[in-house]
Amino acid sequence: MKWHEVSISTKEENEEQFSIFLNTIAKGVSIEHSVDILKAKTEDFDEKFRLNPKDYPDSDIRILVYFDETYNIDEQLDKIKKFIEETPLAEKEEIEINTGIIDEMDWENEWKKYFHNFKVGRNFLIVPSWEYADVDIADSDKVIKIDPGMAFGTGDHATTSLCLTFLEDIIKPDDKVIDVGTGSGILSIGAYLLGARDIKATDIDELSLQVSKENFALNDCGKDIAVMPADLLKDETENYDVIVANILAHIIDDMIDDAYKLLNNNGRFIASGIIVEKRDDIIAHMKQAGFSITDVLEEEGWVAISALKVA
Numbered sequence: 001m002k003w004h005e006v007s008i009s010t011k012e013e014n015e016e017q018f019s020i021f022l023n024t025i026a027k028g029v030s031i032e033h034s035v036d037i038l039k040a041k042t043e044d045f046d047e048k049f050r051l052n053p054k055d056y057p058d059s060d061i062r063i064l065v066y067f068d069e070t071y072n073i074d075e076q077l078d079k080i081k082k083f084i085e086e087t088p089l090a091e092k093e094e095i096e097i098n099t100g101i102i103d104e105m106d107w108e109n110e111w112k113k114y115f116h117n118f119k120v121g122r123n124f125l126i127v128p129s130w131e132y133a134d135v136d137i138a139d140s141d142k143v144i145k146i147d148p149g150m151a152f153g154t155g156d157h158a159t160t161s162l163c164l165t166f167l168e169d170i171i172k173p174d175d176k177v178i179d180v181g182t183g184s185g186i187l188s189i190g191a192y193l194l195g196a197r198d199i200k201a202t203d204i205d206e207l208s209l210q211v212s213k214e215n216f217a218l219n220d221c222g223k224d225i226a227v228m229p230a231d232l233l234k235d236e237t238e239n240y241d242v243i244v245a246n247i248l249a250h251i252i253d254d255m256i257d258d259a260y261k262l263l264n265n266n267g268r269f270i271a272s273g274i275i276v277e278k279r280d281d282i283i284a285h286m287k288q289a290g291f292s293i294t295d296v297l298e299e300e301g302w303v304a305i306s307a308l309k310v311a
């Protein structure tokens with residue numbers, strides 16, 4: 001099947017608003033950060049960059065939006081333009097939109113060009129499953145094999161790596177953990193490698209649940225991680241030592257009170273996916289719920305918060 005690809009180049013500050021809106025109208029949305037594109041360009045002399053330099057911004061982000069061929073692309077472009085007109089966005093006049101047609105296989109595999117093994121935190125080594133046989137592994141490496149497919153969570157997005165960094169510091173052997181919005185399952189696998197044993201991975205997205213199960217099997221922890229559909233912590237009844245969630249700020253906001261209720265004393269809520277502009281509101285709500293904020297990390301405009309429940 002052929003696909004319409006719409007590419008939108010814009011400031012990184014606009015990422016959250018665009019991604020929320022575009023996910024409601026398109027079949028697929030992928031966000032490329034200029035740092036990653038430039039890394040790929042210098043590491044691989046990326047062919048695509050040389051073919052289409054104008055598609056690649058020197059700074060900020062490029063959002064790729066996909067509609068299958070049954071869509072009327074002009075109508076979709078009108079919706080995008082209306083959204084831009086009606087939404088307060090940074091440097092609107094600089095937003096650039098291009099369109100093209102591609103084969104399905106292209107966009108399902110496109111991101112693989114940019115995904116190679118890399119280190120996160122002190123000891124995590126993230127390895128794309130298709131590279132595993134060729135990677136040198138040190139004794140100290142905690143290897144997460146991953147094939148995210150179309151789910152979120154290769155580990156190289158700041159929101160994910162900040163969570164892994166926090167998990168490295170806080171997980172204790174046999175901790176009971178819930179990973180809300182598991183995506184590819186990467187955070188649950190990280191928690192497992194750090195010694196957590198009673199782990200639940202949830203998501204509202206069916207595809208993510210399927211992909212995470214595949215990744216748990218790939219990392220030989222399928223038996224130790226329960227996977228289930230759930231909307232945040234709304235129907236959760238068990239108690240946990242660690243709750244980790246990398247979702248957007250307004251969604252994190254909806255789960256703060258439930259997280260506090262469900263955590264054991266001295267338990268931690270690791271919350272990520274928060275743009276820097278929303279940090280203070282989220283921290284204020286966490287404190288109001290009863291949490292002590294012990295650490296806040298920031299990278300590429302994203303914030304992750306480590307909140308402690310003390311009785």
Ligand SMILES: C[S@@+](CC[C@H](N)C(=O)[O-])C[C@H]1O[C@@H](n2cnc3c(N)ncnc32)[C@H](O)[C@@H]1O
Pocket residue numbers: 151152153154155159160163180181182183184185186187202203204205208230231232246247251273
């Ligand atoms: C940014 S991804 C994070 C994936 C992975 N945990 C990581 O850190 O890379 C957010 C995930 O949250 C899921 N999600 C969004 N809203 C949710 C909700 N209300 N309840 C549970 N999961 C949700 C999405 O489907 C997506 O898989």
